[in-house]
Amino acid sequence: MFGTGLLKGLGITLKHFTDTFTDDRQKVPSRYQDSIQLDKNRRIIEQPITQEGLLTIQYPEERRLLPERFRYIPMLIWDTEANEDRCTACGICAKVCPPQCIWIVRDKDENGKPVTRPAEFYIDVAVCMSCSFCTEFCPFDAIKMNHDYELAVYDRYPQLVYSKEELTVPLEYYAALWPTQFAAEQQKRKEEAEAERIRNEEKKRAAEEKARAKAAGEAAPAAAEGGAKPKRSAEELAAMKAAAAAKAAARKSGEEGGESAAVAEAAAEAMAAPAVSEADAKKARLEEMKRQAAEKAKARKESGA
Amino acid sequence: MSEATAVATAPVATDPSLPFSQEVPGAVIGEWAADSDKALFVAPDKLLPLLTHLRDREGYDFLSSVTCVDYSAYKGKARAGISERFDVVYHIYSTRQGGGPVRLHVRVPESETVPSATSVYPGANLQEREVWDLYGVKFEGHPNLRRVLTWEGFHGHPLRKDWKEAYFEEEAKPFKSRHPEGGYKWHEDKLPWGDNNTYPQNWDPDSWSEPVTYVPVSQAPSDHHAYGELDTQSIVVNLGPHHPSTHGVFRMLTRIEGETILALEPEMGYLHRNHEKIGERNAWLMNMPFTDRLDYINSMSNNLGYALAVEKLLGIEVPERAQYIRVIMAELTRVINHTWSIGFILNDLGALQTPALYAIEEREMILDLFEEISGARLMCNYMRFGGVVRDLTPGWEERAKYLVHDRLPRALDQLDDLLSGNEIVKARGRGVGYLSAQDLIALSVSGPMIRAAGLAYDIRKAEPYCIYDRFDFDIPTLPESDIYARYYIRLLEARESIKILKQALRDIPPGEVNAYASATLNQGFGTIMGGKGGYNFRPKEGEAYARIEAPKGELGYYVVSDNKANAYRYHVRSPSYINLNALGPMSVGYKVADAVVILGAIDIVLGEVDR
Ligand code: SF4
């Protein structure tokens, strides 16, 4: 019959209309109940997957809550504990970068010998394709993906060529943006340090052992060659086994991602403010984001001027 | 499907043990390693008889891919002693028997021509034009051999190994200038020869005019006396390149008589960026995020096709869980694509924007899921060789189940209810744009279009990849082969995808996601969650062709390795591009307004057409 299509269509529009308001009404007194206030009239809202009705978000007053794995452009990590750049200027990120938009100048000491530190580090973010390969392959966890997507400037060059200063963020910022991954990394670092410690101890013990054997060998030169050697290698074997086991454990916990309880616990330990509620953590993340963005914008403006 | 083929030994003198030596004597002059897809070297002068024989007697009715390799810079051992510069490569499948391809290589020196396959398979049309355009290999007997992706004033043939692009730096990435002395330099200032632009000899931009003849359009009758006493003349009209319903920048050159289309030719290439050249400068892994940018609606299935091709070369297995994740992503993508396509068919019918936005509402939810696991909504870059880059996040499966069991079926039912009985959709769609299944196959069309013509050909069933053979699903077909059928088939296919998704989400096992650890790749560095190793591996010498049933049709990747860290040849057989073969034949006789919907129902994405 003519006209049914029209009626059906209007019915759908009406349903969307009412759905939108039902959805809002459930949140009375405020539509922004679970949102995070950024500043006076900006907030982050999280859309549940079950939301009905209108899905639109009123950007820029409202923003989406970004998932942890969100990738935009890379940032360099300043290790606040060690007080140094994590980057060693190894150049791996520049090699894997598909559009080749990373440019690194390795630093030199006063004798002109290269040192493991970047003197300059540029990313042409107009070219960066946000693939995150640099992040995946950096062996030192020194480059990570930022969530800051508001990069608009008036000129591409030089404003969109980010220098090391513009790229660098403190470790805490990364920890706030990527809590799960950060926790997993911390856990892995801890385990590696532990394995390293055990390895060193074993080495020391083996050295002592050797010295003792040498002394014994001097005392009884004829017997030592046959007797001491197999004994020592058995001990070495045990040490190697222990190291391998520790390594395997580290690998295993790494592969499980941040999902196991052990890792989550480590996360709480590793974070500066442990066991905060999720909302607070979000808030912290966003506060930091905001601060960072403001800083960056300022820096950019200065460099553009 | 067979393993990656080792590159062939030099062709030997014709001997009776070679395939088809009885039927077409002297056609096949060499063979590839025994474990390969049937890969045969063909004498150029015997190509057409062999193709005819394959089509008529052996049932190989579907010419999937025609491409070319320029071996002039080949470093591998397999080509020792072979002087011909180019290999034109054909992959031919059978839609009746299913299974793997016949792969033919025709070797040609630079100065010689190859007989055009268009007389046997009309679908070779656009692909041969592409080979001519990008490689400069001429096809004898092609009805319309002119450039297709670049323009007529373009200098050189850009996929030849000795052609250098603007801002050329080095043959292969990584470029040396980036580390350790990589002070950033503005590109424009950096190169001694400026932007590396060259022009054909004697080329003068002011006096130059397009020397082309648009063959189907120019050959269409220009005078028409349809209305008795009224003496009318047909005129040539350009639809596009900037037209809201051409889905990007795309031009339809038409000869029309009143409102009726007498001839139509697609003109493309406005978005051409020489994806394949970039791919051949890249290391293998680097191509992965570039594939996202082909059909930017379906980055997940683009990733999947490329990963499968390189995995074939590498011979690595993918762990169970990653297999399931891949299928889930590919099918979610199909739902996105089909709802999108339905929405935009309506758009082209004149229902501007509103229905399209309703149709793609659920897409936002699926993109949220993509973003959560991969970090991006459109450019997912999620697959890796040997798996996927990261595991699902906690709670992801539950959210996906909610979508698959509740929300998506509801949305599809709503679309069905609203549109399938709608008078306007029926009136505009029924009987418009008809082309028979035989014609479509002959034109190398694939995907929903041929299923809407009644041919149940789906690569997921015909030549199963990943783990599609484990799922219970149907291939819906409709007999009408018109706009309406092309709309409705997409709805039915989205429902089948949901069926697959339900099973996959039910059966997905826990476990490791990425096979890097067990693969025979160079062990590189890697963070704990990223892929380990594998950014500078070297696949063994050989070539591989992997194809998947992408939402738009058959998406194939043809890769050749000469045992280097960079792809020697990287070719994308893109369904959007090749399906456009049918646009002209489909539109003739219909109205201008119909041509817009006919194009919409082919469902193209210009990022993939132009590459
Ligand atoms: S960011 Fe990482 S990969 Fe890049 S140079 Fe620094 S340490 Fe190496």
Ligand code: SF4
């Ligand atoms: S995200 Fe990708 S494109 Fe961007 S700098 Fe990193 S590797 Fe390069």
